[in-house]
Amino acid sequence: MVNVSPETITQYCATQKLPKSDTFALLCKALDVSADYILGLREF
Numbered sequence: 001m002v003n004v005s006p007e008t009i010t011q012y013c014a015t016q017k018l019p020k021s022d023t024f025a026l027l028c029k030a031l032d033v034s035a036d037y038i039l040g041l042r043e044f
Helices: 006-014 021-031
Strands: none
Touching: none
16 A cells, blocks of 8 residues: 555564654555654653
């Protein structure tokens, strides 16, 4: 859905590696959550 490998998603979750802004926007859309939620700026 976001055109990145499963390994890349694992790196986002397990390390401090951050996605590019366009990938980040696709992740938000795919997960149906706001950017603020993913960034920890507000609760779900």
